[in-house]
């Protein structure tokens with residue numbers, strides 16, 4: 092008689108509901124029906140021209156073997172320069188670590204900074220992989236329920252109300268799914284609170300560059316101990332290249348290096364070689380941001396006419412997070428209905444906030460202007 096081998100409980104984490112919406116949308120497309128994609132959190136454009144040219148050159152001239160675990164020196168230097176040029180912050184190259192997307196950065200950073208049983212707080216709603224990645228490594232996610240009154244961001248008051256100490260705090264500015272941002276003062280205060288309380292600040296800066304008012308502030312400017320995470324996926328329009336980076340505080344560099352050597356060996360070599368050129372492509376990339384800004388304007392003007400009138404301030408990123416409590420108590424069924432009846436794919440809030448997400452829907456405006464304008468027209472017609 093055979094014995095059933097065990098299955099780890101650590102893998103028993105919730106699915107990513109947006110992926111399920113994407114599957115339903117793909118089924119609709121396979122049946123020959125049109126879909127207006129507002130569920131995906133990724134640019135509809137490819138990598139900028141300069142990156143593609145650099146990739147071709149690398150393919151022709153490079154063996155593309157493993158690289159050092161912390162990344163190729165040329166890319167680490169280019170990232171350090173980016174901090175100097177864009178934020179006027181001196182970040183030494185030794186603190187820059189190239190990773191397999193920001194997703195790879197979170198795995199390395201969380202493992203280096205936290206032990207099983209530690210508690211790490213974050214706003215709710217927020218990007219679901221924070222919670223799920225922490226859970227998979229035995230760290231307890233602590234949700235800070237936020238609403239419009241907090242601009243969906245953690246506040247010192249919310250942190251002070253926690254009944255037990257935390258060892259980490261994740262912030263994202265601009266945030267997914269709400270697009271809201273922390274001001275320089277707020278981020279500085281949060282960093283100081285973390286330092287005073289021995290809490291590791293993790294700042295997810297993946298949506299930097301995608302802002303529609305004041306520019307985002309990097310935690311590298313206001314904290315020496317914060318773990319700063321960024322990516323080539325959003326502003327740089329390179330999701331599938333699976334490349335990101337971290338600015339690592341000095342006390343974590345060696346752990347991150349050993350973890351990276353063992354878990355990943357190195358980030359994709361072709362992507363690293365190509366990404367060195369990304370920082371010279373800002374004219375093309377800023378063109379995408381101008382399109383997002385137009386799309387954002389269309390949605391902020393048109394969605395209220397379709398009954399979506401409680402919207403989080405979309406300061407940055409490419410999302411509008413809508414409170415749909417007046418229309419449904421079940422955002423998942425609601426999104427399925429919208430897809431079936433209008434052909435628009437959007438994401439139920441339960442991905443981002445299991446407790447209150449039944450009342451929220453996220454619309455991504457990363458697509459073309461024509462897609463967004465047509466989606467707005469259809470939603471208005473649908474509500475009539």
Ligand SMILES: Cc1ncc(COP(=O)(O)O)c(C=O)c1O
Pocket residue numbers: 132191192193194195218263266267295297321322323324330334335
């Ligand atoms: C807030 C946030 N952080 C991190 C990621 C992960 O991105 P990547 O691994 O492509 O860098 C995403 C992806 O949508 C995100 O929205």
